[in-house]
Amino acid sequence: MKLWVIAVGHKMPAWAETATQDYVKRMPADCAIQIKELKPDLNPAKEAIKIREALPKGVHIIALDERGKDVSTKDLANQMSAWRQDGKDIALLIGGADGLDPELKKEAASMMRLSSMTLPHAMARVILVEQLYRAWTILQGHPYHRV
Ligand SMILES: C[S@@+](CC[C@H](N)C(=O)[O-])C[C@H]1O[C@@H](n2cnc3c(N)ncnc32)[C@H](O)[C@@H]1O
Structure with a gap:
């Protein structure tokens, strides 16, 4: 399974790039995070066109939004386990x-x-x-996550 993060916004500040890459590098190949950065456009509708073009075929889409569903880290770990069983790639x-x-x-399967x-x-x-990464460590019983 691959976890695609499709994000509007390029030229990230150095702190964000460093922190993102730190977690990306910790993920194993069979649950890799792949970031696709898109150049901002004039408005969200124009950006949506670029996002749709960037979506790999057949992915399960999750939109990140402050009005989305609350998900605990444990819920996310359970979700990740189900995604891995489905063998589908995920686009966040x-x-x-x-x-x-x-x-x-509206096209997304859910909003988080x-x-x-x-x-x-x-x-x-x-x-x-x-x-x-934390959700993955929960599934592995890795000590990064302490209850
Ligand atoms: C600066 S925010 C955009 C805020 C915008 N005014 C809105 O109402 O959605 C940029 C992006 O970061 C993500 N984001 C920001 N806050 C979030 C939150 N609390 N939960 C999930 N995603 C968030 C969303 O994908 C959002 O589109």
């Missing part, structure tokens, strides 16, 4: 300054929130990859 979408296009959000606060997209990216 992060919007730009004006968020994700409403039509694109990382916090009820609005995060800058660089921060959302770092938190997402850390949570994916």
Whole structure:
């Protein structure tokens, strides 16, 4: 299984790039995180076109949005386990300054929130990859995650 993070926003600040890569590198090949960065466009509808083009075929789409469903890290680990059993790749979408296009959000299988606060997209990216790594460690019984 591959976890695609498709994110509007390139030229990330160095701290975000370093932190993102730190977690990306910790993931094993059979649960790899692949980041696709897209250049911001004039509005979310235009960005949605680029996002759709960047989506690998047949992926299960999850939109990241502060109005999405609350998911605990344990829930995410259970989700990850189910995704791995399905053998489907997953695409997690992060919007730009004006968020994700409403039509694109409807196309997603679900919307997930990382916090009820609005995060800058660089921060959302770092938190997402850390949570994916943490979820993976839960499935492995790895001591990174302490209950
Ligand atoms: C700066 S935010 C956009 C905020 C935008 N005004 C909105 O209402 O969605 C950029 C992106 O970061 C992600 N994001 C920000 N806060 C989030 C949160 N609390 N939970 C999940 N994703 C979040 C979303 O994908 C969002 O499209």
